[in-house]
Amino acid sequence: MPPYYAVIFTSVRTEGDNGYAEAAARMLASASQQTGFLGFETARQELGISVSYWASLEAIKAWKENAEHIETQKKAKEWYGSFRVRVCRVEREYGF
């Protein structure tokens, strides 16, 4: 339950896979092992929106500084024409 954190990652892909699918699966598996990881949701049409959920800003920072994650991010310009990361504090939620 709130408060917790969400990282909204929006992106437009480049043409071709360029190793993206494998790397994305590997990064999700690795993130899922991080302390404070709460969940992940993703959808893509022309725009892709992925949201990862975290228990704290410290957990997000630790994942941002993860060595394999940093290494993988070096390919960002091969995979994305553009992307944006928004780090958010979830204030409240509801649904059914």
Place this chain on the structure above:
Amino acid sequence: MPPYYAVIFTSVRTEGDNGYAEAAARMLASASQQTGFLGFETARQELGISVSYWASLEAIKAWKENAEHIETQKKAKEWYGSFRVRVCRVEREYGF
């Protein structure tokens, strides 16, 4: 620039359109006219993720209490098998 607010709306649709596409377009047009509306992004595969961006919690509250919006929400159970709304404060952002 942060701080501003994001509403993350995740959903799974029911079968059939049931007037959804028309209503979704109408609601986006109406939301876009609201004071404090900053933008909207959406993608759907099996899961749909839509994010609307707002200048303040007051702007989100005003949209939540908009009469046409409330009327439209009465059809939620025809359109969605499940949904979740998360109101978030955007703390920081970056990208290219």
